Amino acid sequence: MTSLPTDRSSLSSDPAIEDLDLLTIRQVLDPNGNSIAGTTTYSTFFKVIGNGAEPDKVVWIMNGAEKLGEATSNGSGAWETPLLPVTKFDCFSIVARGKYGTEPVSIPPKKFTVATKTPIIREVLGEAGPILDQGETYEKSVTLYVDAVPDEDARAFDGETELKSGLASGCGKLSIKLVDLEAKKYIIKIKSSADKESSPFTFTVKAAAPLTIDEVTDDEGNPVDDGESTIRRVITVKGGALANGNLSLIGGRPTPVAVKADDKGVWSHTFTALPDGEYKLNVEASYNDDVAGPRTFIVRKAVAATLETVTDKKGKLVDRDDVTFETELDVEGQGEENQSIEIYDDSEFLGVATVTSGHYKLPIGPLAEKGYSLVAKAKYPDGGESAPYLFTVEANHQAPKNTRVHNPDGTVITDGGNTFSRHVYVRGETRSLASVKIKINGVTDPDPEDSNVQGKWVRLVSQLEVGTTHVVSAVDADNPDAESNTWTITVVAEPQQ
Template sequence: MNFACINDKDALYFFPLNEQEAVFSPIQAMDGTRYVLTEQEGVDFSQTVAAERVDNDLYLRLRSESESDSSIQIKDFFQFQGSVHSLSDTGEYRLHLSADSATAAGPVTLCNEYLGVQQDQPEAAVLKVMQQAAAFQALDQLAESLNPSAEPMPNAQETEPVLFLAAASEANATFAVIPSITALYDQAGNKRGQLVSGSVTDDKRPKLVGLGEPNTTLDILLNGEVVDSVTVDGQGNWSYTPVVPLEEGGQLFFVRDQTTGKTSGNVVLIIDTMAPARASLSSVTDDTSGSPIAIAKDGHTRDNTPTLKGKAEANSLVIIYNDTTPIASIYADDNGNWSWTAIFLPDGTYALKVAAMDFAGNIGLPSVKHTITIDTQAPSQPKILEVLDDAGTSTGPLLNGAVTDDDTPTFSGTAEQGATVVIYDNGFEIGRVVAEDGTWSFTPEQPLAEGEHSFTATATDRVGNQSQASEAWDLTILVNVPAAPVVESVLDDAGTVTGALESGDFTDDSTPTISGSAEANATVIIYSNGEEIGRVEADNSGNWVFTPENPLADGEHSLTFVTLNGAGNSSEPSDPWVVNVDTQAPNAPTIGSVLDDVGVKTGELASGDVTDDQRPTLSGSAEKGAT
């Protein structure tokens, strides 16, 4: 089934329609537009299409074999003088609905008014295009299924007209039958079948069929001259096919009974066997910006309503194709110029070409294809997957939120293939790169300033559709970061035990002297268990010495050191140096026992005892770890 509309200027627009899909873009109604569905012979329109009014919109639901009905929404249909029609493959044209403000909301009852055959309608030419499109699709599918390599099947054999008998005005009176031409048949070219007087045909030897007095001879007259004769059979039927091909242009036929001289009525045919010259498609333009912008071959556009222009034979019907499928038609003017603007083409790729058809149905050679891609959808959100530090002493991948001394880090990630990725720093663009294969990498040309940075990226496709910004990747850039201080010695210079301490040692000096090296003239900040306990200035050679002003409390102290240079940049903390401060005298030890283990008499001795053991064993308790 095809769906199209014919506007008040008889311009034809096809809408892509798949009965197995339930997605269809809405159509904006226009004054006087006729919406036409093609159907197969014997199909009951009321059984295949249902209508419903919602506000001023009309919904046509195609009852297909799919799980959900396909719907066509015609917006504001009931505000305009539109109508819904059907066209059968045999050319029957019917009216099913006219826009009427009195139609109530809800389900709409469709009528089934027969308007005649396609060739009798004012819009016959465009209906012919619709009918041909439906017939070609059905025949192509059937031919492909039966024998894909076969030539297109010929037209079915036409039925000969039934003989009707002349009536007598008086009983028992005898009258000769007046000869007549009852049918004409096109037997050649693209369009074959029955013709009516006034038809245009590409058959130079059309078949004439008629009635006459049985067994008489009829003269065939062409433009008033006898060109041949034919004998009526015993049933009163006759048929004739010209022996000499007819000339191009208008031809007038009638027959005459040689015996009675009675003649038939006139029939006229216009012979046109010359196919139109090849039509051209000179331009396809995007008009969304207000000024037409040319869409190059194989180009992309955001315009769902592109404008096509070209040249064709004057007054011919220009058929617009997407590859081999007709999607619209428009008449060329007296000078052969034509222009067509699509009502709506869904996103996708279109191989556009045109061909001209004359009134006889002769179709000229198609134009060269002009392929375009319509893309109105924004690209998917790009991603920043990695940021790489490749400068300074510490290199490698950076975590989101990290601090780095690399002021030109390398960013990489993914985006829609072919999209332009724009990188932003705190909302300001700093560069762009194309994701040729769906991946991208970017390194700033100019060094980034020190401080906090929040980086995002957007993707813009080749027609300008822009994605949402990526998730942010935050970095802090500190280029002139000093090195952490180096602790060279910690000196205990108080109490009975003095000297240099190793990390982890115990000391009774609550103000040990610490010395080391750092960046020249920098400030060294000293922390104990994460709390600052003081700071000292390094000399011109970077040497520094620090003694706490306030004694350290007894216990474990994890000392760390940070360099703060003149630019205000701080180093990472140094590795910790652990000092255990103990300034309290231990409790007096106790002697728990004295053991005699020599001589005849051994055992534990009491205070004041006499013993022959010159090396008795003493044991007792004292502060843990004490000597």
């Protein structure tokens, strides 16, 4: 075993260290020569003494990955650092590392704590980052990071008003979170249990413009109200915030979106290709704790366009692959509410209708004599088009027209009016030399009436019942579906003399 030189009393033997051939830290001393290993010191300098190094070699003092200082060994391998300045108030676990050969490291590490008796506010942090002394913030909560006496309580004050207290760790580290801060100037001090007081840290909390979600619109500019569903997959969200404030828009899938307000405090973001689902949007400010929302809406598949019925003006259904003699028809179907449906005959555009209460109805005509293949096409995303609806219009049998009911004296009885006569004349027009049949209250007289060369015809109708309303029309004798307009009269009793 190597003996220590007699002229280095500071390197006197430590009974716990017997093998002087191993790189060893023997002592950690404060400037007064007191050992601080395993203790807490309030000194800001210390020295490290050791042995076991190769002669005349450099030894580094390491605290984790941080180099604190170095020493050079003498001819016997003993070494001693100068006084090393404290780099921070914290727990230390130091080792010696020989800067030679395989770079041996001393074991076990020497542990001690360097602390301050007077609290020091090291940093004030908000969600957006550090707040400077004498600085400004819009944050409503901040965290104070303090060096303090280990394992003792310390109190945070705004001026002389106590705000909150906390217990420092064994390494003298303390964090105190201040919440619900008002818009005003704060002068923060930390007091130890011995009433030692830190230097003040001053900052001002400023009032931010209200954080809002003002509107949600689709790609056509239509509003999407809260809780409403939409078939549009491009959605724009707009609102208000602090001018140039950084925000996070949450709930738009798949991840939060970073948004920045402009210099007028207006922010917006457009989502594209949103999948089906329910959305619940919130916007959070990074400059304070404000949150706006939620704003909810549902993106869903559109109601497909259908073409379900084709009817004539009398309400008679024209079935698929059927023949009709009517040239004025109504096309009906279903689609997305408040959206447009276009009707085509093959590629020929016939008209457009708006869906109301889930249903649309479009009059078409006059139609030419030919075959038709109608298709309903949605004018909105994902609405598609209907299956073709085929039918044929034939014009060989035209419906009678201009049916009127006359009194015996030749005067026209007003449509919907009254007459005292039980005998009336029904007159009208049809094709030249064609035949019609009279239809009263849904019952068709089997006997036809012929028209003249000009297509005019007349029929005497007798013994009409008094007190009864009669709905009169004419149908083509060869095509009972070809019916004229109706004319309504009521036979009333003559007044008593």
